[in-house]
Amino acid sequence: MKVLASRRFPRLPGLLLALAILVAGGSARADELDDIAKAGVLKVGIFEDFPPFSSAGPDMKSQGYDIDAANLLAKALNVKPEFVGVTGQNRIPFLTEHKVDILLSVGKSAEREKIIDFTDAYAPYYIAVMGPKSVAVSGPADLKDKTIAVNRGTLEDTSVTDVAPPGADIKRFSEYNGVISAFLSGQVQLMVVGNDVGATILAKHPAIEPEQKFKLMNSPDHIGLNKNQPRLQQKLNETIALMKKDGSLNDISKKWLLLPLPGDL
Amino acid sequence: MGYELDFGALLQYLSLFLEGTAVTLGLTAVAAVCGMMLAVGGAAAASEGSAGIRAFVAGYVELIRNTPFIVQMFFVFFGLPTLGLRLSAMEAAMLAMTINLTAYAIEIVRAGIEAVPVGQREAALAFGLKPRLVFALVVLPQALGNVYPALVSQVVITMLESAVVSQIAVVDLTHVADFIQSRNFRAFETYLAITAVYLTLAVLMRRLLARWGRRLLAGRAA
């Protein structure tokens, strides 16, 4: 104490320094990049029913674009990936409550930005209205008197609710499971999903002949992470940039989306 | 992290709440009315019918009572269309709820029938009444009177189980809650409010049906 009071150690800056250390120490959450390295595991939140990004293979293990991308991300962090199944409704709480370290297949929205942070885009994604060839729909006005399935609470839900005219019957399901089941069983005429989900279904059931009617929103996928984690965010962004540059992300895109990566990603 | 419950956010959705309540009660009413009629028929078939009919009814009852309602509902809504039978969500919900209620009600009514003293039937037959009339005018009313509380309970149970139809996007009370909380992110308050509504409905339904039953069955020989 005498040291702080002596003339060689002016009191005020010393106090300010101590205060700064206290504030920095108190407000900084443990650095998640370090936590992940220490645990040796990157916990990744994925949908379990969202092909071709993530869905169940015959052995019930998840596979898809997100799984391949996550494997590369984990390798860059020198840890093993651990996949945790999430739903549209619980995934953000899962992230903020640290049940997962990152979320995949997250679209950016102002509302979400208040709660979580995003990396750069790592996958192309746009939301579109899809339906069989036989159902004529070319714009929002044509949604009138049609039944439309959508995953409740997602960007698909809010974007179609915003443009749908009165008389459009929007059926909200709690998971993609319900949306796709409803569409395929003919329980609804149209569904609002990402372009790639439509492509997967087209590949499996040509009889229905689903096609994209019109785009609602272009919303490339980002990785979601907790706020105030600049080191983790930077590391993830660097890895994504690298994956784009060395062609590994393009390979993943061709494998699962059957298309090369768009140039503007 | 402090969390403040905010129920005010729910007030703007009052009309949605009312719609959802109407759907829940409507579904329950349809299932109850259709279910009771089918249950009486089924119970009659089980007591009076041939061995084949008895086996069919028994098989139906066992199948429904040993499988979850949600699976029955998914089967009707997602599975039947592959056979060419596509029902709307409301129709599928009504059908599944009716099929479900009927199975339990058949057992209840059957127990009621068995509890009617054999002497009642014998006396009526001795008066020259045809067996079918004996059943309809003598046995059945007493049977129903015997098990009325159990039937009321089963209807209330059906109303509570109907929460599950929200999963096939029927806009019932639960689905309204799901929708509201997906917009205001206040899941706990929303579901707490809806649970209070369900509890109120259950209590009211039990009281009203009990009073109505007493009036309907008053004067019947115990």
Place this chain on the structure above:
Amino acid sequence: MEFTLWDLIRNLLLAARWTLLLSAIAFAGGGLGGLFLLVLRVSRSASARSAVKLYIEAFQGTPLLMQLFLVFFGLPLLGFDVSAWLAATVALSLYASAYLVEIWRGCVDAVPRGQWDASASLGMHYLTQLRLVILPQALRMTVPPTVGFLVQLVKSTALASIIGYNELTRTGQIMTNATFRPFAIYALVALIYFAMCYPLTSYARSLERRLGSA
């Protein structure tokens, strides 16, 4: 990749393990809770009895789905880390305890009043009365309806699928999407539940017949 019929059955059977596990744990939890509540329910304290009655009314007068949601979304508010597994276990245990205490109370009530009086006159404390005199007699009567409720509990685990627990029903839903064969899958799911429940149901029924009317 294509799922064969055998793939479907195998995956569903594997998922059924989780249904059985959840049922067993909820039954154990509910049983313990039910016993505790039973002591309160038949006690001489009017306030204890009313409290339990309110508890029972709350659980029997509200949808199980709502109970699940309230636990799933409510526990995190209290600071607990909640997985679908934990929420389902807690909610189903509470649910089971409310039903079991009513079932068991009915059986305890069926034990003649004289038994209480006689054991009291022997100087037995309330808990000792329960343990040595009342419960053993009530026990035989409780088995059929308790087994009957166990069937109810197994069926109720299907709702855990809605909060994301990977039991039989949810696995069926996921597989329906991967294979687009809802008819076959939901029929199989129903069959597996039937195979789990029917033996319990007929066991309960045969017990009831052997015991005669209570």
